[in-house]
Amino acid sequence: MAGMLIYGLINSIIFALITIGFTLTFGISGIANFAHGAFYVAGAYISWHLLNSLGFPYPLAIAISVLVTGFFGAILYRFVLFRVRGVILSEVIATFGLGIGFLELFRCLGLTGYDYKLPKFVDGSLELLGVYVDYQRLIIIVLGAVLLLFLWFFTHHTKTGLAFRAIAQDEHTALNFGVESDRTAMLSLGMGGALAAIAAIAIMPLSLIAVEEGHHILILALAVGIVGGMESTMGVIVASLIFGLSQIIVATYLSPNYTMIVMLAAIILILLIRPSGLFGKFKELEERI
Template sequence: MDILIYGIINSVSLALMALGFTLVYGISRLPNFAHGALYVTAGYICWQLLHRLGLPYPLAGLLALAIMALAGAAMYQLILVRVRGMAISEIIASYAIGLAILEGLRWGGLKGATVILPPFATGSVGILGVTVDLQRLLVVLLGALLVGGLWLFVNHTRLGLALKGMAQDERAALTLGIDSDRMAVVAMALGSAFAGAAALVLLPLGNIVVEAGYNVLIMAVAVCIVGGLGSWTGAIMAAFIIGFAQILTVVLLGPHYQVVVAILAIILTLIWRPSGLFGRQKELEERV
């Protein structure tokens, strides 16, 4: 029972970490390797707003998300737009931005156990005989909410549908009046806000540390590769596969194998199914 409940919690956490990354890649084929840095930055900004400005928690959280969305859009407009279409340069540029942010934060004094976001909810409840603290429950709730909201957005709004079109065929979308650069900005803003949202619910479970940035990036990349790059359903499925595998290793082997599991998942996927579990695009191409 422990495995089931903590497996679900861990899987949803992974899905949250990966959602922003897969969103940006799915829409504009832009691998945003600054994703982990954005995640940590969101937590840090929220902490600053809480402690320096003394804003109430919900306001600080929302403000942090808005700042992240703007930062993501600015990052695309100012830097990434110049290397569009060159995959290697996109990776190098975004990873460099990520490194600059993370190491900048470290240099600016983000280390040790001093920077902690308080949990929204304290206390715990028993579910099926397992004690779960409320913050972890909140993670699952928010995960479901975000996925549901995203689904509604891409299927039922004009902008969401445009993003979906852009994700499938950029040139066809252009002929219909959908501007690819504008959509990429929207995707980056959304993706960054998602990274921020994940940070705000997950970070209160521990300290805000620079290493979390690298860790989140590895997890996000692992989930996306296993699920099939750019496939949203694939990413969620993969989050559950990796999530449960991690919890199983924690129970059976010890807590140090979480990253090993993620990296192993990448390697195995690349050997057996390079397009990922749900690399549907490729499959379709093969059939037609």
């Protein structure tokens, strides 16, 4: 029982880590970044190369890959999305196409097989309430909590963060007050990319780096976002807890095979009851009905 709770919590934090970058970007710029999965894999792939091909020390490799992935996010906005801003159809197709294009590119560059594995930060494990938990998973818990706190602090107490929130609430009014919407959107994509990379580097040591992870992560992020409500941090946390715990429960009592069914059922259920998600507060969504 304790084990289920602890692993459920770890699972939930993993969900939250995966999703937070996606929802941050969406909440601020209104861009659904379908290249999120590609950023995620890119983060891990780059740090693997820095580590193994170039022989960088692990902490440096991590820092560089996070920065580079964030930079990719900003580039994606500046050179692609900037030109099609406001045309949702084009925005979606552009991120969707680039996401799949880059994932497949990684495959072509040889990202298959068992060689691609990031090392754990610290080896070993710890006994917690009678359950063995390895340090990597503990780090994930701490990292998840720190990131969520950081994001909360960032959006409530820093100038850039406040600008983010201003743009998210009303772009035109924010423009009048001198917030640059394009710069903010670019930053939001950059941060979304960096967060994806951080999540990848923390989570990937538990499994292999694979192209499929990119698609898988995007589905999970979408599912959490849809159920929780796209631009609400609270929604991400609650939906992550729901998915994280219910998956462990289903896997323990029924079979691990049914975990995806839980996800599908949750999505369909939430769409029927509250289409904008548990904590979705998009005025347009409901009031335009």
